Structure formats: C-alpha cells, structure tokens
Amino acid sequence: IEQDSCPEYMLKAEECLKQEKERVQHYLHGSTETKLLAEAERELLTRHQQPLLDKEFSGCKVLLRDDKTEDIARMFRLFSRVPSGLVPVSEAFKKHIEREGMSLVKQAEAQASQRKEAAAAPGPAARKDAAGAASTEQVFVRSVLALRDKYIEYVNSCFSNSSLFHMVLKEAFEVFCNRGVGGSSSAELLASFCDNLLKKGSSEKMTDEAIEDVLEKVVRLLIYIQDKDLFAEFYRKKLSRRLLFDKSASDEHERSILTLLKQQFGAQFTSKMEGMLTDLQLARENQHLFQDWLDESSKEVGIDLTVTVLTTGFWPTYKFVELALPQQMVVGVEVFKEFYETRTKHRKLTWIYTLGMCTLNGKFQARDIEMQVSTFQAAVLLLFNDEEKMTFTDMKERLNIPDEDLIRLLHSLSCAKYKILLKEPNSKIIQPTDVFQFNEAMTDKMRRIKVPLPPVDEKKKVVEDVAKDRRYAIDAAVVRTMKSRRVLPHQQLVTEVVQQLSRMFNPDFKVIKKRIEDLITREYLERDPENPNVFRYLA
Numbered sequence: 001i002e003q004d005s006c007p008e009y010m011l012k013a014e015e016c017l018k019q020e021k022e023r024v025q026h027y028l029h030g031s032t033e034t035k036l037l038a039e040a041e042r043e044l045l046t047r048h049q050q051p052l053l054d055k056e057f058s059g060c061k062v063l064l065r066d067d068k069t070e071d072i073a074r075m076f077r078l079f080s081r082v083p084s085g086l087v088p089v090s091e092a093f094k095k096h097i098e099r100e101g102m103s104l105v106k107q108a109e110a111q112a113s114q115r116k117e118a119a120a121a122p123g124p125a126a127r128k129d130a131a132g133a134a135s136t137e138q139v140f141v142r143s144v145l146a147l148r149d150k151y152i153e154y155v156n157s158c159f160s161n162s163s164l165f166h167m168v169l170k171e172a173f174e175v176f177c178n179r180g181v182g183g184s185s186s187a188e189l190l191a192s193f194c195d196n197l198l199k200k201g202s203s204e205k206m207t208d209e210a211i212e213d214v215l216e217k218v219v220r221l222l223i224y225i226q227d228k229d230l231f232a233e234f235y236r237k238k239l240s241r242r243l244l245f246d247k248s249a250s251d252e253h254e255r256s257i258l259t260l261l262k263q264q265f266g267a268q269f270t271s272k273m274e275g276m277l278t279d280l281q282l283a284r285e286n287q288h289l290f291q292d293w294l295d296e297s298s299k300e301v302g303i304d305l306t307v308t309v310l311t312t313g314f315w316p317t318y319k320f321v322e323l324a325l326p327q328q329m330v331v332g333v334e335v336f337k338e339f340y341e342t343r344t345k346h347r348k349l350t351w352i353y354t355l356g357m358c359t360l361n362g363k364f365q366a367r368d369i370e371m372q373v374s375t376f377q378a379a380v381l382l383l384f385n386d387e388e389k390m391t392f393t394d395m396k397e398r399l400n401i402p403d404e405d406l407i408r409l410l411h412s413l414s415c416a417k418y419k420i421l422l423k424e425p426n427s428k429i430i431q432p433t434d435v436f437q438f439n440e441a442m443t444d445k446m447r448r449i450k451v452p453l454p455p456v457d458e459k460k461k462v463v464e465d466v467a468k469d470r471r472y473a474i475d476a477a478v479v480r481t482m483k484s485r486r487v488l489p490h491q492q493l494v495t496e497v498v499q500q501l502s503r504m505f506n507p508d509f510k511v512i513k514k515r516i517e518d519l520i521t522r523e524y525l526e527r528d529p530e531n532p533n534v535f536r537y538l539a
Contacts (some may be wrong), residue, residue, distance in 0.1 A: 101176030112182025
C-alpha cells in the first residue's frame with residue numbers, strides 16, 4: 001500500500017480476489033466462497049480504502065483530474081463489493097465536479113469584470129469589449145453543458161449508471177449552476193443562451209439536428225437551477241421579442257424546446273409560451289382577413305398597415321403610452337378598429353405603440369433613404385413634415401410622450417450613429433430647452449438603414465414580476481393545503497408549502513409567513529384560539 005500507486009494496488013487486489021475465487025473452486029467447498037471472499041475484500045480493500053483514495057500522486061482525486069477512466073471503473077468495481085465502499089468514492093467524485101464547475105464560474109467572472117472595465121474606458125475598443133460580454137456568457141453555458149456531458153458519460157460507463165453517482169452529480173451541479181456570472185443569474189444566462197441559439201443571424205452556426213441536441217441538453221441543465229420560474233419569465237420575454245420582431249429562425253425549434261420544457265416541468269410551465277405561438281398564427285390569419293376586408297370595402301388606409309392582435313394573458317406586460325398619433329397613422333388605426341368590430345363585439349383593443357415598427361422614406365439632399373424606425377421615432381420624425389424647427393417641450397405636448405421616453409427617442413435620432421435631426425446646442429445631453437430640426441444633409445452609403453433605440457434594462461422588471469407571481473403561488477399553495485387538511489400547525493404548513501413549490505423555486509420562509517398573515521387578514525385562515533401556532537381553514 002505504501003510502495004504501489006493506487007492503480008497498481010487495485011490491479012493487484014483485483015488479481016488477488018480472482019485467485020482466491022479460483023482456489024475455492026479448485027480446493028474448497030463451494031459454501032466457503034462467500035465468507036472467504038468477504039474476508040479477503042475486508043483485508044485488501046476496506047482496511048486500506050481511505051489511504052488508497054487519498055494518495056497524493058495517484059489517488060481518486062488525481063485519477064479524476066487526469067481522466068483515467070479505466071482505473072476509475074476498476075475502483076468502482078472493487079469498492080462496490082464492500083459495504084458502503086462507494087460512499088467515499090462518490091464524495092470524491094462530487095468534490096471534483098464542484099471544483100471543475102467553480103473554476104468555470106471564476107473564469108467567467110474574471111472575464112466579465114475585465115469586459116466591464118474595458119467598457120467603462122472610452123474609444124472603439126470599449127465598444128468591442130462590451131459586445132464581447134455576451135459571448136463570455138455564451139461560452140460559460142457551453143462549458144457547463146460540455147462538463148455535464150463529460151461526467152454523465154463517467155456515470156454511465158465508469159460507474160455502471162449507479163443511482164448514487166447520478167445523485168452526487170446532481171448535487172455537485174446544483175452548487176455552481178446556481179451561482180450568477182457578471183451580475184446575471186444562471187436562469188437569465190440560460191434564457192439568453194437559448195435566445196442566441198434560436199434567433200435569426202445567431203452567432204451559433206449549427207445544423208438543425210445539432211440545435212435540437214443542444215436545446216435538449218439545456219433543458220436537462222435547467223433541472224439543476226433553483227429559480228425555474230425566473231428562467232421561464234426571462235425566456236418568455238425573449239421569446240416575445242423574437243416572435244414580434246420576426247427574429248425567430250425556426251418555428252419548429254421554438255415548438256421543440258417548449259415540448260421538452262413541458263415534458264420536464266409540466267404543462268403549466270409552458271402554457272403562456274405555447275399561447276404566444278398560437279396567438280401569432282391567429283394574428284397572421286387575422287391580417288389576411290383584414291386585407292380581404294379592405295379590398296372588398298374599398299377603404300383607404302393610405303399606408304401599408306400590419307396589425308398583430310395578441311391575447312393579454314399570454315404575453316409579458318408592456319408599457320402603455322397614450323401616444324398622440326400623426327394623422328397618417330390615425331386613419332389606419334380607425335379603419336382597423338372598424339374591421340375588428342365586424343369580427344367581435346366583446347373584445348377591447350389596447351394599442352401598444354412601444355412595440356410598433358415603421359418604414360419611413362427620408363428625403364435627403366444627396367438621395368432618398370429608407371429608414372426602419374419604431375412607431376415613436378416615426379411619430380417624432382413626421383412632425384418635421386410640417387415644422388422647420390421644434391423644441392423638446394413642443395414635441396412633448398404634441399405627442400403626449402413622457403419625458404424619459406422622449407429623451408431616449410431624441411437621443412437615438414440626434415446623438416447616435418444616424419443624426420437624422422440636428423440639435424441646438426450640439427451636445428450629447430437632451431435638455432427641455434433644446435431645439436431640433438431635420439438634417440437634410442445627412443447621407444449614408446446604405447439605401448436602407450435601421451435606427452436603433454438605446455436598450456432598456458428589463459432585468460429589474462422581470463425580477464419584480466416573478467416576485468409578484470411567487471406571492472400568488474404561495475397563497476395558492478397555502479389555501480390548497482389548508483383546504484385539504486382543515487387544521488395544521490405552523491411548521492407542518494410551511495413544510496408542505498415548501499414541498500409543493502420547490503419544483504419551481506425555493507420559497508423564502510419569511511415571505512411564506514407574510515403570506516399566511518395576509519390570508520388571515522383576508523379571512524381565508526384563522527389562528528386556533530387556544531394555540532396561536534395552529535391554523536384553521538375558513539370555508
């Protein structure tokens with residue numbers, strides 16, 4: 001044991017046990033085999049197990065580090081013969097995976113902080129580094145997927161698909177998979193990874209089969225994530241953008257991942273997302289019917305108008321602004337309302353102009369340029385068909401847009417890449433006294449340009465929405481439990497609620513306590529008069 005390395009000792013032990021078995025067959029009575037081998041295993045394996053596994057240059061840790069699969073498989077075969085022999089091996093396997101995973105997290109964290117520092121610095125290099133931050137997160141998720149593939153193969157081949165090793169693999173992945181990277185939670189990282197994979201112009205150039213394979217692996221990785229409801233909300237937000245702005249590369253892939261998620265986490269998990277895909281199909285049919293109705297009724301809209309009618313319950317909530325539309329758009333909206341009323345009398349249309357897109361023809365001195373802009377940007381630009389110059393305050397009054405939104409719009413039109421409007425004074429900060437005019441001298445080598453709006457960080461809103469949904473989920477779980485049990489002590493109620501909800505998220509005990517108090521106030525429950533730690537259900 002002192003002279004031999006761990007693999008050498010295991011080879012000798014395996015050979016020795018084989019010889020003992022042969023001796024029994026040749027010289028001894030068959031009934032002695034079990035006792036004799038048990039004694040030999042105790043002497044050869046049990047007595048020396050810990051020193052053997054802990055050997056500095058050849059122990060279990062080193063074998064796992066150097067991927068010595070043959071020796072690891074032999075270790076499993078030998079120690080599976082002795083009582084509780086696999087527990088120390090499984091612990092070593094678990095710690096090894098945790099180390100590998102945490103190393104990936106630290107690596108991604110270091111790269112993310114470097115990107116942030118570079119992004120804070122001025123100049124083109126900063127923009128390049130800021131753009132690379134997303135790719136760092138993509139690489140991190142790819143690395144975690146590869147790590148899982150590697151050790152699932154270990155469990156299947158070296159550890160004979162043992163349930164013990166499947167369990168420790170799951171526990172090890174849960175440790176580092178729930179660590180955030182660069183200020184983003186693991187749920188958000190996975191949702192962003194899927195978004196990058198499924199949208200048009202993705203940086204991942206892969207075949208359909210390869211995409212399906214990766215999506216399947218992502219869903220399996222999601223099992224280790226505690227905040228599955230947070231993933232669902234981030235994913236739904238990104239799915240809505242892909243669908244509404246025609247960024248989705250394939251309807252087939254979109255439905256495929258929803259099927260995988262549904263199989264793994266249940267129908268409730270994907271019901272809203274499936275509703276979104278169905279909604280969009282119905283919206284396309286609705287648009288065809290609108291076109292036919294226009295042809296038949298000889299109504300004049302004046303512009304090419306496409307309206308996507310969505311069901312409120314399926315889609316994320318969007319900011320509603322009562323925009324004062326330019327006259328060119330008002331006609332189209334009124335005509336569509338008239339058409340929609342012929343189809344249904346009991347539904348109300350709410351126009352979400354923040355999601356609209358327009359194509360405008362800009363008459364510049366050099367040549368005409370086609371501009372792809374948002375409905376809000378279009379509303380601002382169309383004001384300059386009638387006015388030479390306009391102040392910030394004038395535009396705000398004419399369009400009925402909140403200050404923060406108008407500042408974003410004017411910044412995108414006068415201070416960004418395409419300076420469609422000239423601003424006085426010429427600075428990067430928008431002030432209420434600033435004056436704007438159309439920049440006729442603007443030119444670009446492209447005949448068609450897309451004028452982007454500065455991105456809005458929606459992370460905070462998603463987290464708030466999820467916290468709100470969790471409160472409802474806790475309320476429902478408490479009422480459900482109390483309805484079936486009628487009377488329960490506080491601790492048992494909390495335990496049962498946690499058990500019900502842990503499939504989607506780990507509820508906070510303080511929040512559960514608050515929700516129980518709220519339900520008492522709303523007269524769903526009451527405290528037992530004799531024991532305040534016991535609750536009764538009020539029918």
